[in-house]
Amino acid sequence: MHAMRTALAGALLAVCAAPALAGTVTVITSFPKDLTQAYKTAFEKANPGITLEILNKNTVSGIAFVRETPAGQRPEVFWASAPDAFEVLGRDKLLAKSADIANKDVPDKIGSYPINDPGGMYLGQALAGYGIIYNDAIMRAYFALPNKAVKINSADEINNFATLKAVVEDMQKNKAALGIQGVFASTSMAAGNAWRWETHLVNVPIYWELREKNIPFGEKTRNFDFTYSAQMKNIFDLYLNNSTxxxxxxxxxxxxxxxxxxxxxxxxxxxxGNWGASQILGVKGNKVADKDIKFMPIYTGVKGEEKIGLCVGGYLPPGGVTQFLTWLFSSPSGKAFVKNDLMFITPFNTFADNELPTDPLAKDVIRWMNKDGVTSLSWDFSIIPSKEWKNQMAAALGDYIAGRKSWNEVAAHGADVWKREFDLTN
Amino acid sequence: MSTPKKRSHQIILFVLLAILALFFLAPMLIVFMNSFKSKFFISSEPFKFPNADTFTGRENYIEGARKIKFANAFGYSLFITVFSVIGISLATSMLGWYLTRVKTWFTTTVYYLLVFSMIVPFQMVMFTMSKTANMLHLDNPIGILVLYIGFGAGLGTFMFSGFIKTIPLSLEEAAMIDGATAPQTFFMIVYPMLKSTAITVAILNAMWVWNDYLLPYLTIGIEYKTIPVAIQYLRGGYGAVDMGAMMAMLVLAMIPIIIFYLAMQKHIIQGVIAGAVKG
Amino acid sequence: MQKSIQKYAALFVLPALTCFVIAFLVPMIMGVVLSFFRFTTVLDGHFIGMENYRRIFIDREFTNALIFNIRFTLISVVTINLGAFALALLLTAGIKGTNVFRTIFFMPNLIGGIVLGWIWNLIINGVLYSKGMTVVSDPKYGFWGLVVLMNWQNIGYMMVIYIAGIQNIPVELIEAAKIDGAGQGTLLKSVIIPSIAPSITICTFLTLTSGFRLFDQNLALTAGDPGKQTEMLALNIFNTFYGRTGFEGVGQAKAVLFTILVALIALTQLAFSRKREEEAA
Structure with missing residues (x-):
């Protein structure tokens, strides 16, 4: 249950050293110990004679550890929630190629999104999607109101920003009748809690700008002009002004x-994202029925957005590298962990239909991915030049909320810092 | 001597001080009061007494102690503080005596390096020190004692040698003429005279080590959380701060300090003054 | 005698000195050297000259932290010392219950910075709640929150130093002034304050140094929020080291500048007390 907080971008695995000899498999990971301990127990039970040694370190000290450990003694697998660490390790030539052990039956891409590192340095483990999660019971209550101001009759019919805005603002007016404190949950801005905006929401303007400039997915760019900042403002204001x-x-x-x-x-x-399921289902006093938890895409007012889906990214399982990876993705106990404890979506190859996730959000991500005529937005936030850029965005958005910066200043700051951080990191 | 005017003057001053004292105590009392309230009511009404709706009894204490493993944290804090203080007092009194009684270029250099270390802020060595500690496998509750003795060496040596300078040599000389070795002389003659300085050094270091956050966080923070590290850990990486558990843990963190203070008040205040004046 | 002690040099010197070399001396030298290197761990650096020092100023973070820190420290030094001195005067006026009051006023000084930060986080958020704000809504709340916290922690500490100073004033001096017909104001100005000048120097520099070194309280109360605008030097250095990959050398360079700043304050204090001792002699 704890996993999803850290697994923002799905989980990734990279192979640091040659596959392990039978005996001990060492995995270095930023996932919390109480989660990995469960893996260890289950793996060792399924593979008698092999010890799984898990080193729980945060990503930065994990990188330092790999660097300072002499070759031959390095951990076999580096398991992290985002690819940043692998880029650093890859540059230092501390990763071994894993392409040859990747599962050949797995498609290269989801939409335009490559599953594994094209250079073969790391493999994706799972898939995730995010958007606007809504409680359909409250939506039905709204559409049943005699005085509703919109023509549409269900949340399914919302397919652009104008409609969303009309619905949300009318719902906010009727919040007493609907028994809610606000349409949107708090726009969390506490330290370390702004990633839903500085990474995930920002993905939407980045996506549209890259498409407009014809920059292929995954290619880094020095110039991010924030062309679609006005659209980001649309949705961000909607979150702020119709909040609890x-x-x-x-x-x-x-x-x-x-x-x-x-x-x-x-x-x-x-x-x-769908990882939030554990934070809904797991809350004491949860009042939302499973069947009422649904997704809609993040509409921001871009032309043609009626055809977009959720933001989908993440990583597919490799075919098997060490005993650990094989177990993780192919054995019943390993798969059960991925599905039930991580709540990752891994609907590919080694996972049969009845092993698909059962939580409502993961199911809804799959529903959106399979919708006809709908294109999922890729996770373009992976080209954000540095963590510092995200921190700067979070600070600027905080200033905007408090009235210390205008939106134009926020956008200009984002574009400026992008160039600076691009130059510093390339 | 006390005229009615003077007496009323005194009463006004007394009331003023009493009000001020209340202001000084209030933050701690408010935390105590909130430690019995449900976390949902703490940020919205922190100044109200718990009532039937908001009172949760021991729940915050149980939940908080479970989340941060308070019992372990208390154990680590106590172990590290006690043994650091013993180590510092012993090692620096010995070094202080040696540096005062033996005058060579070496002892002078060491003395000035120690004094210099007192003015260097921790941030200067934080990164390199935690790497060194890691490489030397000092990143455990025993190894960290080495680091505390190293960082505490400056003040301790400085204070001990300051006091030793004022002790007349004659006693030590007499002992040595009678055939006592240096260790015998130190432990039988000198050490007993250092008692008041030793108390001061112990108190200053105990307060520092017990409350220290960064050093244990950087070196042993992942596996062995001392009380300050455990409390800050409640903020976590991405999670919400459970203010109920936080209040309860703040209370538990303060109780040992307050007991220690009330029991040792005179020594603590004198020690702190001595440390400030000489440091 | 020196010779017979020197025989046991290893026993007396090595325990403390070994620890000192490991914990301080080696890291200190490495720190200075590495401030001219680009590195992510201490063993993989390469020399880049002054580049780290230049990089400190590619954004305004460090400058802002410095300005914030100076403002915070100056205001705190003044308020703490005035408050502490006033309390010391009250507690030496022979009022009943002096000991109890002294105990209470000094108590916050013993509580660690992290705990203090969270105590005031609760109180300040509680006060601001009715305005729909928190301590991180606006940098000014964080600033004044830190000032209040710092006062609460240090007033009692400085107070006991002032009390000790006042109690050391010879009774005859005060009596003589009273016989000369000095009123309360004159007594304060021409007897008490000049007599406790050493205490004033000590307290000023103690608060000055602790103001610049403040870290735990800063971390627990605001963690630098909103957006690094309440970040002081020590916290900024920490965040540069551990929050920004590739900036470890810059963090080390900042730490060197920070050390020079703190050392300058200490040297000024030393010069001050030397001068006073010479004058007294």
Missing amino acids: TAKGLLGAKSVDDAMAEFALGQAAMVQN
Whole structure:
């Protein structure tokens, strides 16, 4: 249950050294110990005679550890929640190629998104998607109101920003009748809790700008002009102005707070990914029925957005590298962990239909991916030049919320810092 | 001598001080009060007494102690503090005596290096020190004692040698003429005279080590969380701060300090003054 | 005698000195050297001259932290010392219960920075709640929150130093002034304050140094939020080291500048007390 907080971008594995000899497999990971301990126990039970040694370190000290350990003694697998670490290790030539052990039956891409590192340095483990999660019970209650101001009759019919805005603002007016404190859960801005905006929401303008400039997926660019910043402002303002929480209090709100508001029925919508399921289903006093938890894409007012889907990315399982990876993706106990404990979506190859995830959000991600005529947005945030850029964005958005910066200043800052960080990191 | 005017003057001052004292105590009392309230009511009404709706009894204490493994944290803090203080007092009194009684270029250099270390902020050595500690396998509750003795060496040696300078040589000389070795002289003659300085050094170091956050966080923070590290850990990486558990843990963190303070008040205040004046 | 002690040099010197070399001396030298290197761990650096020092100023983070820190420290030094001195005067005026008051005022000083930060996080957020704000809504709340916290922690500490100073004033001096017909104001100005000048120097420099070194309280109260605008030097250096991959050398260079700043304050204090001792002699 704890995993998903860290597994923002799905989980990734990279192979640091040649596959292990039978005996001990060493895995270095930023996932918390209480989660990995469960893996260890299950793996060792399924593979008698092999010890799984898991080193729990945060990503930065994990990198340092690999660097400082002499060749031959390095851990076999580096398991992280985002690819940043692999780029650093890859540059230092500390990763071994894993392409030859990748599962050949797995497609190269989801949409335009490559599953594994084209250079063969790391493999994706799982898939995830995010968008606006809504509580359909509250939506039905709204559409049943006699005084509703919109013509449409269900949340399914929302397919662009104008409609979304009309619905949300009318719902906010009727919040007492709907029994909610606000349409959107808190726009969490506490330290370390702004990633839903500085990474995930920002993905939408990045996606549209890259498509407009014909920059292929995954190619880095020095020039990010924030062409679609006005569209990002549309949705961000909508979140802020129709919220459960006054703007001044957002600086202390965490993602957990926002998810709890949604789970307790105080909010009708929250922007997050399928990993958030554990934070809804797991909340004490959860009032949302499984069947009412649904996704819609993040509409921002871009022309042609009626055809977009959720933001989908993440990583597919490799065919098997060490005993650990084989077990993780192919054995019943390993797969059960991926599905039930990680709540990752891994609907490919080694996973049979009945092993598909059962939680409502993961199912809804698959529904959106399979919808006819709908294109998933790829996770273009992976080209953001540095973590520092995200921190700067979070700070600028905080200033915007507090009225210390205009939106134009936020956008200009984003574009400027992008160039600076690109130059510093390339 | 006390005229009615003077007496009323005194009463006004007394009331003023009492109000001020209340302000000084209030933050701690408010935390105590909130430690019995449900976390959902702490940020919205921190200044109200718990009532039937908001009172949760021991729940915050149980939940907080479970989340941060408070019992372990207390154990690590106590172990590290006690043994660091013993180590510092012993090692620096010996070094202080040696540096005062033996005058060579070496002892002078060491003395000035120690004094210099007192003015260097921790940030200067934080990164390189934690790497060194890691490489030398000092990243455990025993190894960290080495680091504390190293960082505490400056103040301890400085204070001990400051005091030793004022002790007349004659006693030590007499002992040595009678055939006592240097260790015998130190432990039988000198050490007993250092008691008041030793108390000061012990108190200053105990307060520092017990409350220290960065050093244990950087070196042993992942596996062995001392109380300050454990408390800050409640903020976590991405999670919400459970203010209920936080309040309860703040109370548990303060209780040992307050007991220690009330029991040792006179020594603590004198020690702190001595440390400030000489440091 | 020196000779017979020197025989046991290893026993007396090595325990403390070994620890000192490991914990301080080696890391200190490595730190200075590495501030001219680009590195991510201590063993993989390459020399880049002054580049790290130049990089400190590619954004305004460090400068902002410095300005914030100076403002915070100056205001705190003044308020803490005025408050502490006033309390010391009250507690030496022979009022009943002096000991209890002294105990209470000094107590916050013993509580660690992390705990203090969270205590005031609760109080300040509680006060601001009715305005729909928190301590991280606006940098000014964080700033004044830190000032209040710092005062709460240090007033009692400085107070006991002032009390000790006042109690050391010879009674005859005060009596003589009273016989000369000095009022309370004159007594304060021409007897008490000049007599406790050493305490004033000590307290000023103690608060000055602790103001610049503040870290734990900063981390627990605001963690630098909103957007690094309440970040002081020590926290900024920490975040540069551990929050920004590839900036470890810049963090080390910042630490060197920070050390020079703190050392300058200490040297000024030393010069001050030397001068006073000479004058007294």
